[in-house]
Amino acid sequence: MTSLDSLDGIAMAKRRGRRLEDTPHTQAYREMLAAVRGFQNAVVQANPSPEELAQMTASLQEMQAMLEAQAVPEVERWYGRGGGRDGKLQLVTPQLRIDVVEEDRIQAHTVAEEFYIGMNGAMHGGIVAAIFDALLGRMASGAQGRVCRTAYLTTNYRAITPLNERLDLVAKVESVERRKRFVSGQLWHGDTLCAEADALFVELLPGHQ
Numbered sequence: 202m203t204s205l206d207s208l209d210g211i212a213m214a215k216r217r218g219r220r221l222e223d224t225p226h227t228q229a230y231r232e233m234l235a236a237v238r239g240f241q242n243a244v245v246q247a248n249p250s251p252e253e254l255a256q257m258t259a260s261l262q263e264m265q266a267m268l269e270a271q272a273v274p275e276v277e278r279w280y281g282r283g284g285g286r287d288g289k290l291q292l293v294t295p296q297l298r299i300d301v302v303e304e305d306r307i308q309a310h311t312v313a314e315e316f317y318i319g320m321n322g323a324m325h326g327g328i329v330a331a332i333f334d335a336l337l338g339r340m341a342s343g344a345q346g347r348v349c350r351t352a353y354l355t356t357n358y359r360a361i362t363p364l365n366e367r368l369d370l371v372a373k374v375e376s377v378e379r380r381k382r383f384v385s386g387q388l389w390h391g392d393t394l395c396a397e398a399d400a401l402f403v404e405l406l407p408g409h410q
């Protein structure tokens with residue numbers, strides 16, 4: 202373990218929350234992540250032949266070894282950093298595009314690709330919750346970039362959330378009590394309310410992981 206592995210939660214979030222600067226090297230990393238997204242979408246849709254599967258498995262194992270040889274401590278990683286216009290550099294949820302940021306309200310949109318399927322064309326419920334966690338966490342952090350963690354997140358599923366279609370999201374601060382921020386969110390497909398959530402985010406204290 203290096204000294205950089207033992208930062209507290211606030212210091213780590215401040216380091217990792219910054220937008221990743223643009224260089225030819227980081228641009229190449231963004232392009233690789235976009236290719237991984239494309240690959241994930243292709244994986245869930247294909248039933249390749251045994252020969253193709255063996256070929257792809259060997260290629261993937263080779264790429265995995267290349268990545269493992271370049272592994273760095275969490276605080277130095279580009280993954281998870283702010284990516285600017287294209288949202289965070291991450292693969293957990295569809296990319297969230299933030300359209301409007303106000304003190305107590307955020308508007309955003311996204312399009313979830315095939316990788317995020319649950320069944321029968323509907324988005325996986327865990328991904329819906331993960332989208333709310335990211336968006337409501339951003340709302341709780343506010344313009345000051347408070348470092349908060351989710352204490353609870355309740356998601357209500359009202360209608361299936363479609364893939365490959367524009368989805369509109371809104372988040373609001375409902376109330377604030379000391380370190381606690383109660384926030385709510387809605388996910389819409391056109392005029393259809395697909396899901397809504399309410400959550401409590403608690404601001405971290407110095408020394409908290």
Ligand SMILES: CCCCCCCCCCCC(=O)SCCNC(=O)CCNC(=O)[C@H](O)C(C)(C)COP(=O)(O)OP(=O)(O)OC[C@H]1O[C@@H](n2cnc3c(N)ncnc32)[C@H](O)[C@@H]1OP(=O)(O)O
Pocket residue numbers: 288289297334335336338339342349350351352353379380381401403404405406409
């Ligand atoms: C688009 C780009 C996005 C970019 C932005 C991306 C943001 C992403 C955000 C993602 C965040 C995550 O997923 S975080 C990962 C998931 N969450 C976690 O792992 C959190 C695990 N839990 C914890 O670490 C802890 O329990 C905390 C930090 C939540 C709270 O611990 P603490 O700091 O010691 O505080 P504690 O004294 O217990 O509680 C403080 C106050 O909150 C209340 N409280 C605490 N927990 C609860 C609870 N579950 N339900 C009700 N109330 C609670 C207490 O009663 C108390 O109220 P009172 O006495 O003051 O009235």
